[in-house]
Structure formats: C-alpha cells, structure tokens
Amino acid sequence: MKVLQEEQRVTVMEGPWTPVDVIKQIVDEGNQEDPFYVMDLGEVVNRYHRWKELMPRVEPFYAVKCNDDKLLVSTLAALGAGFDCASKAEIELITSLGVKPDRIIFANPAKMASHIRYSAAAGVDLMTFDSEIELLKIKQHMPHAQLVIRIRCDAAVAQCPLGIKFGCDPVAEAPRLLKLAAVLGLEVVGVSFHVGSGAADTEVYARGVQWARALFTAATRAGHHMRLLDVGGGFAGGSHSCLAQVAQVINNALETHFPERSVRIIAEPGRYFAAAAYTLATMVHAKREVTSKDNANEDETHTMYFVNDGVYGSFNCVLYDHQQVVAEPLIPSRAAPRPCSVWGPSCDALDCVLPSAFLPPQPAGAWLVWRDMGAYTLPVASPFNGFPVPRVVPVVRxxxxxxxxxxxxxTEAHFVQSVPAAGPQSPPPSPSSPSPPSPTPSHSSEPSPSSSPPPIAALDDHHSRLVFVECALK
Ligand SMILES: Cc1ncc(COP(=O)(O)O)c(C=O)c1O
Known part of the structure; x- marks a missing residue:
C-alpha cells in the first residue's frame, strides 16, 4: 500500500493510558514545537454505543460540519451511523467513504441549485426545506426529492441558537408550505427541528416532537405520506456531559406521540460525537509579566502566556461557538495559581484565548492541555499569520x-503496522515525524495475505506496548 502524505496514522495503544499520557510522550521526544491534537477513537465508539443503548429508536446522523476529520467520519461510518451533510463537498466526502446515499440527509434548508443537482446525481434523496423558494428550486432541480420540513423549535438557552436563521413557524407557516408542496407534486416525508447547538434545556425536545405530530396530521391531510421524524442536534459533548436525561425526554415524547414503529426516527448530533474525543496540546512559547492597578489601587501582577494556537486556529471556537475553554498544565505543579491570560500566536490583539485565568507559573516551553476540543474547532481553523493548523494524532486501544x-x-487492508525498535518506552510518532518503518516490504492498495499485520496478541510482549499503524482510508 502506498502511504500518502495526507493519510492519517493510528497509534494502537496497549496497557493503561490516557490522552494526556500520549501528549506527555510526544512532548518528551523533545523536538515538538507545533500544537497537536490527540484523538481517541475509543471515545467515539463508546459514545456511539451509549447512544444506541439510551435511544435505540433514534438513528444518529452525524453532523459533518462539526468536525469533518476523515478518521472520525470513517469510524462513524464503520459503526453504522448516518450523516447530516450541508453541502456538495460534505456529500462528496461521505459518499467517497462508500456510505450509501440512504444514510445521508442533506440538512441545509437553503441549498444552492448546483448542490441540489449534485445530491440528485449522488442518490441522496432526503433533504430539508423551510421556505417557498426552496420548494420551487427543488421542484426545478430534483422533483423526486424526499422532503423534510424544518420547523423552528428553540431551546430557552443554547450555546449557538439556530432558530434565528432556519426553521419555519410550525403554526403560521408550516401548514401552508405542506399544501404548496402537494400542489407542486413534491413529496414531503417528514419533519425536522434543531433546538440550537449546545442546548441547555431538555424539555424542548418534547415540544418539538409534539409539534411534529401535529404536522404529520396536517401533512397527511394535504396528501403526503409521512414517515420520518428528525429531532436534530443540540446534544452536549463534553467529557462530563450526560445523555441520559435528554434521552429520557425524547424516548417519552416518542412513546406518547409516535408509538407506531413505522415512523423512522433520526437525529443529527454533532458535538456529542466529536467534542470529547479530541484533546489539544499547546506550548507556551513566550510570556510577559504586566503590572496594573487593582480596584484598591494596589499593584497587581499578571502573566500573559503566548501559546502556539489561537483564535484563528482551534480557538476560533471561543469566538464562533462560544465555548468556554479550560487550560491545564501538562506537568502538574503544587505552586499557587496566579492571575494570567492566554494569547494566540498571531500579531492580532483579538487573538486572546483566555482573557482571565489562574494557572501555577508556567515557564516558556511548558505545555498546556485543553480537553473536549473536537467540536467546531478544526474545520474552521485557518493558518492565519503563518501558524499551522494543529495536526491530529489518532490513538486507539x-x-x-x-x-x-x-x-x-x-479494513485491515488500510492499515500497515510496525513495532518501534526501541521497545516499550518508545513514544508514539510525533505529528511532524516521518512515517515509522513498516515490516512489509511493499505496499499495495489491494488486501493481500502477506501485507496483513500480525494479530496484536501475537506480538512479543516486550515490544508490544505501542504498535504503529498507518491507516490509509479510502
Ligand atoms: C442542521 C444541523 N444539524 C445538526 C447540527 C449539529 O448540532 P450539534 O453539534 O449541536 O449536535 C447543526 C449545527 O449547527 C445543524 O445546523
């Protein structure tokens, strides 16, 4: 198999470890200067199973916009998830993995005509709408589409409210749009809503399901055969977030309003799958002590830490996604925390990650760890001012x-594996280091018995703590 530059390698970990241990090992290599992520595939798998366990009726269609890292979407594809795509490029990415078009919903209520045509050609029939203009456009470019009407249903509090942009009013607008679709000969099959990203309110889902039931009745009267309910996204994603409470609200609402199993229920979770799987590591490359007067006119010193990723990179989430990020020193210290601020590497004063924080004093060269950084970070990050977007180091047990x-x-055909010569103490590959040596003399894109890696259990115990794997995804 030819290993291309852009392909990702997965480091297979044996024994107990945490993402922070992996960060320590990479940093201990000594020549690491750029920020990087450690991505734990296991977190994605655990969350998928937890979802299935708590909401067996609800099929997750991962919202690709949240993080389109190929390894993340491939893992979800392997697990059997569906996908919410918002554009031609996202449909292209997901279908290129071999995902069948009936596992995709084109969930952008305001689509470009060429993207609708692309969707038609790709066989992605399911798409949302919330306006008359969209219906006319779909009639022209994809009259056989299976339409899902998106209604507005806002959580009382959300990190990113979406109702100001999308979703028609379920009472004042939706019944008229359903009738218009019927007059145009278009097929409406379902109802969707999105309560807002990072919703703080769980009861809102019950309200959305109840409105959807009323619209199923209205749509059936208008001549549509309704068979899909999409409860959207909004599910929390941090390491300490809990799905159980919202799952109970949704399950109860479904039993009350949609007891019939003939209706397919889907959701569009984004941050639920992506956030906790990614831990970011940044380095303090500069610092400055500043003194100012406090409220009592006393001198107060404050340390400004400059790190190698900022609001034009991963921390765009502070501006766009209203995330509250938390810095943790990689090396714990007993020293008392002191007032500080954390700044990104660019020359822009807007590039402030944390305006006011408390950390034990950090020397230049110290590393800071930021957990739960997988949602709405990487896809928006730019290399502004010449600072690279962090690379991702994927790991899996x-x-x-x-x-x-x-x-x-x-599949196994997409992995090449080798054991580090230095034995159990060898760190995982640094994000900037070249590919590790492969035990297989030649690589082919076709599976072949000779290129199959040995089973993990067969590896010499002394050399088997870290196994390097190169993953070449289709
Ligand atoms: C249509 C749609 N579906 C799903 C999502 C994912 O939302 P979340 O990450 O809150 O689950 C979004 C986020 O903006 C969205 O716009």
Missing part, C-alpha cells in the same frame, strides 16, 4: 483496534 480494523471502511 489495542482491543478496540482488533475489532475496528475488520469493520468497513477501516
């Missing part, structure tokens, strides 16, 4: 890899 590698599209 060996027992899980043994299963994942057999699941399409992460």
């Amino acid at each position: 060996a027992a899980l890899w043994a299963v994942l590698k057999d699941l399409w599209p992460l």
